Amino acid sequence: MVRKIIRSAAAVFVVALSGCTWLGPEIIRSGRPAYNDAILATNDEQLLQNIVRLRFGDSLGFLTVSSVTANVTFTGTAGVELPFGRPLAAYAGALVPFSSSLSAEQNPTISYAPVSGDRVLRQLANETPLDLAILLIKSAHSHKEAWNAIVRRVNNVRNPDFLDPPLVVVEPRFEGIAALTSTLQRLGSLYWVRLSGAQTGYAVVLHSYSPTGAGDVAQLLNLLGIAKPVREGDDIMIPVRLSVGSPDPDAITIETRSLLDLMRLAAARIELPRDAAVGALRYPEPGPAGQGIRILSSDVQPAQARVAVEYRGRWYYIEHDDEASKQWFMMLQLLANAQVPDATPGLGPMLTLPVSGRR
16 A cells, blocks of 8 residues: 555656646746836836936936846655554544645846947937838838928928927928828838849839829929929839938938937927926927827826836826827837947946746
């Protein structure tokens, strides 16, 4: 009888250890989304906090999560209670013949690295590269809002950051260009393409626009100062270049904003009551570029928010149901992820935190 119990206990111990084969995937299923959610949420909070810092003229900084290493240790135990010296019947109901347990301990190591120096300055202050600008315009929820936010000038038609009369005025032609390109892109008649072969760079292609979109195409070409095709309905390919100054003939030349420009526009859109504006920088009224985002402030933590941070004793947030602001902020976050360089080990101090936890 005792031998049977021992064999049973050994079998249970083997089964307990074999549980590692299914606990491993379960650890990944529960751990990976949690780490990813935490990184994404803190990235959003860091970006919003830097925008708020800009409003108050404070220093900016980015701390990147350079690595997350999670080591998982499995521990299995098994036990058996055996009767010795007395008849087995005397222990009836008093013994647990065999028992087992399996625990998993997770010990992640998280490394942070500050992004600083001339590399981050160049990425923050330099114009958005043409390829990134085109990708953002193509993929934006609202192509028109992306045009307004990213493009400062197209074919010498200005879209000012701030309305500071009498020196700066909004040219209605820019709004027309942004609206027409957005409409034609949404209808599938305007494409952003990368040229290959003998031609290099990027271009806008107008295709299958006649007859319903012929009027929009003619108006767009007129606003851009580009000649119409010989025959209405012919495909039109217009080279796109990143340039400042007089436009090239039969080309689209655009000037883009930097990530810092966009963050400054967002900072100007923070709504502050008079008593909370002490120490805040004063900005002129933003032009169309900054009208797509709205950042609220409160002296209590918001119950629901797309993203919220506490700074200087107040909460700053984007409402969870403000679709336009959420899309604008997501565009800014995509650009920040692409523009802010990854920290390279050895270029600056790195903070590594070992964290222990049991599940």
